[in-house]
Amino acid sequence: xxxxxxxxxxxxxxxxxxxxxxxxxxxxxxxxxxxxxxxxxxxxxxxxxxxxxxxxxxxxxxxxxxxxxxxxxxxxxxxxxxxxxxxxxxxxxxxxxxxxxxxxxxxxxxxxxxxxxxxxxxxxxxxxxxxxxxxxxxxxxxxxxxxxxxxxxxxxxxxxxxxxxxxxxxxxxxxxxx
Amino acid sequence: xxxxxxxxxxxxxxxxxxxxxxxxxxxxxxxxxxxxxxxxxxxxxxxxxxxxxxxxxxxxxxxxxxxxxxxxxxxxxxxxxxxxxxxxxxxxxxxxxxxxxxxxxxxxxxxxxxx
Amino acid sequence: xxxxxxxxxxxxxxxxxxxxxxxxxxxxxxxxxxxxxxxxxxxxxxxxxxxxxxxxxxxxxxxxxxxxxxxxxxxxxxxxxxxxxxxxxxxx
Numbered sequence: 001x002x003x004x005x006x007x008x009x010x011x012x013x014x015x016x017x018x019x020x021x022x023x024x025x026x027x028x029x030x031x032x033x034x035x036x037x038x039x040x041x042x043x044x045x046x047x048x049x050x051x052x053x054x055x056x057x058x059x060x061x062x063x064x065x066x067x068x069x070x071x072x073x074x075x076x077x078x079x080x081x082x083x084x085x086x087x088x089x090x091x092x093x094x095x096x097x098x099x100x101x102x103x104x105x106x107x108x109x110x111x112x113x114x115x116x117x118x119x120x121x122x123x124x125x126x127x128x129x130x131x132x133x134x135x136x137x138x139x140x141x142x143x144x145x146x147x148x149x150x151x152x153x154x155x156x157x158x159x160x161x162x163x164x165x166x167x168x169x170x171x172x173x174x175x176x177x178x
Numbered sequence: 179x180x181x182x183x184x185x186x187x188x189x190x191x192x193x194x195x196x197x198x199x200x201x202x203x204x205x206x207x208x209x210x211x212x213x214x215x216x217x218x219x220x221x222x223x224x225x226x227x228x229x230x231x232x233x234x235x236x237x238x239x240x241x242x243x244x245x246x247x248x249x250x251x252x253x254x255x256x257x258x259x260x261x262x263x264x265x266x267x268x269x270x271x272x273x274x275x276x277x278x279x280x281x282x283x284x285x286x287x288x289x290x291x292x293x
Numbered sequence: 294x295x296x297x298x299x300x301x302x303x304x305x306x307x308x309x310x311x312x313x314x315x316x317x318x319x320x321x322x323x324x325x326x327x328x329x330x331x332x333x334x335x336x337x338x339x340x341x342x343x344x345x346x347x348x349x350x351x352x353x354x355x356x357x358x359x360x361x362x363x364x365x366x367x368x369x370x371x372x373x374x375x376x377x378x379x380x381x382x383x384x385x
Contacts, residue, residue, distance in 0.1 A: 024250045079228035082220055083201060086208035096217050098286045119264030122223035125216075126264070127271040130289040137289055139271065141220040185295055192301030195346055199308030202339055206315035209335060215328055218319075222335040225312070225342065233305075233345045237357070240349045255345065255360060259338070262368035266334050266375060273378035274327045 008042065010049045013058065015041045056109050059167050067160040071117055074156070078123045085142055097143040098127070101150050102135045105158060110165035117157050183243035194236035201229040215274050219267060226263035231256055294352075302350045309343045330374045337367025 009015055019041035026033055058064070085094060105111060111133060118126040123141040130136070143149060162168045183191075201224045208221025234252040241249035278285040313336050320332035341364040348356030 021254075025254065027247070027250075075227050075231075079201065079224055082208070083204045083224060086204055086211065086221060094217070096214070098216075100286075100289060115268060116261070116264045119268050120223070120227060120260055122227060123220055125219050125271050126268045127275055128289065135289050137286065139216050139219065141217065188295045188298040191349065192295075192298045195305040195349070196301050196308075198342060198346075199305035199312075202312045202342060203308045203315075205335065206312035206339075209319050209332060210315050215325055215331075218328065218331065222331060222338065225335060225338045229342060230338070233342050237345050237349055240352075241354065244352060249354075252345065252357060255341070255357075255364065258361065258364050258368075259341075262364070262372075263338070266368065266371040269372060269375035269379060270327050270331055270334075273375050274325070276379060277325070277327065 009045070011045045011052075011056070013056075014045045018044055054108050056165075057167075058164055060163055063160050063163050067157070067164070070156060070160075071121065074121050078121050082122045082141055094142050095144070097140050097146070099138050099140055099143065099146060099149065100135055101138065101153060103133060103158065104154075105162045105166060106133055107165045110161045113165070114157055114161055117161075118153075183240065187239060187243045191236045191240045194232045194239070198229040198232035198236070201225065201232070205229070216271075219271060219274075223263065223267065226259045230259045299350075302346055305346050306343060306350070309339045309346070313339045326378055327375075330371055330378065333374070334367060334371040337363060337370070341367065 019037045022037040022040060023029075023034070103111075103114075105114065111129065114136075115126040115129075118124050118138060125139045127137045127139050138153075140149065205221040205224035208224070209218055212218045212221070234256045237252040238249055241252075275285050279287075316332040316335040316339070320329045320336070323329060341360045344356050344360035344363055348354065348360070
């Protein structure tokens with residue numbers, strides 16, 4: 001029973017997301033439209049299952065919600081910061097810098113999420129990852145204090161992602177790094 | 179359909195759209211003013227994040243007001259921009275590092291792994 | 294539509310156009326190939342924003358579809374160009 005359900009719904013989160021997406025795009029709650037949404041949401045994950053490189057396991061919905069809110073807040077704040085820095089004429093010059101950060105997470109999905117978060121926040125761009133994923137190099141638009149930036153980056157993004165994708169507590173390996 | 183939106187709603191939509199335009203324009207100024215490529219990599223993020231959010235929010239507010247039901251579909255643009263913009267920027271950053279190193283320019287060497 | 298909203302939408306469209314012109318200048322000036330690709334990507338993002346704004350201006354949902362298509366084509370173009378630069382054939 002459980003195995004059959006697993007075969008029918010290989011990625012339950014993807015199923016829910018697809019059904020919701022369809023209903024948001026075509027917001028009519030007639031029987032035919034809802035049936036089409038459910039049908040697509042069940043068939044598409046089965047068809048694309050061989051395309052997903054590694055299985056994704058996501059835990060702790062509250063950590064996800066908090067991370068999304070934190071990233072949204074950071075995007076707004078650093079947008080304002082970068083805009084002010086561009087328009088400013090006098091004062092101290094900008095301090096662009098490459099920063100290397102040692103990483104504790106290894107899950108490819110977690111690393112992909114970290115890369116997206118880093119680059120979507122204005123002012124930091126994910127440049128390259130070491131071959132064994134042990135360190136990453138970022139370019140920072142205006143770097144004030146490197147040690148503080150690295151600590152902040154690890155506690156704000158890497159810690160929650162380790163909890164979500166790898167199920168490790170934020171107080172394990174992370175303490176030693178800071 | 180086509181109920182007239184209130185003046186307050188129209189003012190909010192107008193302010194959001196202007197904010198989006200200004201952010202985008204500042205991004206272009208950054209693209210022109212900053213001296214090196216690695217610095218110029220950052221300003222386009224203004225257009226693809228907060229400017230897109232503001233424009234999508236304005237679209238959602240306006241079409242919800244005239245259609246008298248919540249029109250959430252412009253949020254899809256925000257999701258699309260959030261997924262695609264980092265891929266382009268990050269690919270370009272790697273390409274730039276590669277090309278600057280190949281030309282013997284001023285770029286940090288590849289990360290050496292300890293293990 | 295109130296006069297304020299009309300003017301706000303026109304102002305935003307003008308700002309997008311100016312931003313595109315600035316990026317076009319960067320694209321023509323270079324100096325490196327990655328600068329040009331970056332400027333092209335910025336132009337397509339602004340084109341998408343202009344489509345969204347035009348949709349509000351003329352109260353038509355059709356512009357939303359155009360915005361999606363502009364965004365998708367812009368992404369495919371910039372990703373392909375960036376990948377091309379990454380292979381290094383331009384130098385070698």
